Amino acid sequence: MQKSVRLKSFELVAGDIRDVDVELLxxxxxxxRWPHRPKDWELFRRAGHGIVAVDGIGRVFGSAMWFPQGDNFATVGLVITTPRAQAQGGGRWLMDQILEQCGNRNLALNATHAAYPLYVSLGFTSEAIVYMRQGEVQQTLPALPTLGGELNELPSDRLTEITALDERAVGTNRARLLALLAKDASIATLSRGGxxxxxxxxxxxxxxxxIGPIVAQNAWDAVHLTAVHxxxxxxxxxxxxxxxxxxxxxxxLQRSGLGVAETVTTMSxxxxxxxxxxxxxxxxxLAGHALN
Structure with missing residues (x-):
């Protein structure tokens, strides 16, 4: 795979995303206009692998990451290119290298409207729409349905209590990812009959x-698991x-103050x-736009 590309008047070289100053990311x-803080980038770099497109004086023009979840599956995310690089094919160059690194793994990602045609051309197919809901939480939450079970806080050293449930919901083992997320997270569980x-x-x-991941057996349970936060x-x-x-x-979510700000498309x-x-x-x- 080509590790450098010339885009008209400048050349970009692929580098390991772990070797770049997080402030550049x-x-x-x-x-x-993506909201990721340096701390968020650090989490992603611990969770996965990736590349950056860098010019001759160290400026970063693009990034792409993939996150292994089990041995035969990965999610792709943080595919970002500056407008200058995107217009000259930088996004495809980044994705070609990510696909090479992922090998024969099954893949999933969440495509922005701008990137959707690129992913279609690379063989990804659409599965669902993701509604990115956000806003300032209302002072008074809507009335909740009857709670069917018991809500508890889960210490981060007891993640084995939720990993099998998560695998049933997602279809792959995300134990390592959950452990990374849990280090700085508040975790709630809902139990019935022990x-x-x-x-x-x-x-x-x-x-x-x-708030995510949110894994539940029905929408009413999901409401309670969200409201507790x-x-x-x-x-x-x-x-x-x-x-x-x-x-x-x-x-x-809508009545709690979280309106739809944007949509992306889940593709596989x-x-x-x-x-x-x-x-x-x-x-x-979802655990996050890049993580599913």
């Missing part, structure tokens, strides 16, 4: 907080990424990523 995301049937995480991200965030900027377009969960390459089944847990809130 922060500047890159700011240039395209069995954990749902969980949620809240952590700082971007302008405020993100929102009640401590009144007036704070909060984000939930969900594939629920309408219904109980989406309406609760290889096996189908989303396989929702009755009586199985479901991901009501």
């Amino acid at each position: 922060h500047a890159l995301s700011i240039s395209v 069995e954990v049937v749902g969980y949620s995480m809240r952590r700082e991200f971007g302008r405020g907080f993100v 929102l009640k401590n965030l009144e007036g704070r900027f909060t984000r939930v990424d969900t594939r629920e377009r309408d219904g109980v969960f989406a309406e609760f 390459k290889g096996r189908r990523f989303l396989n929702r089944e009755d009586k199985n847990p479901w991901v009501y809130g």
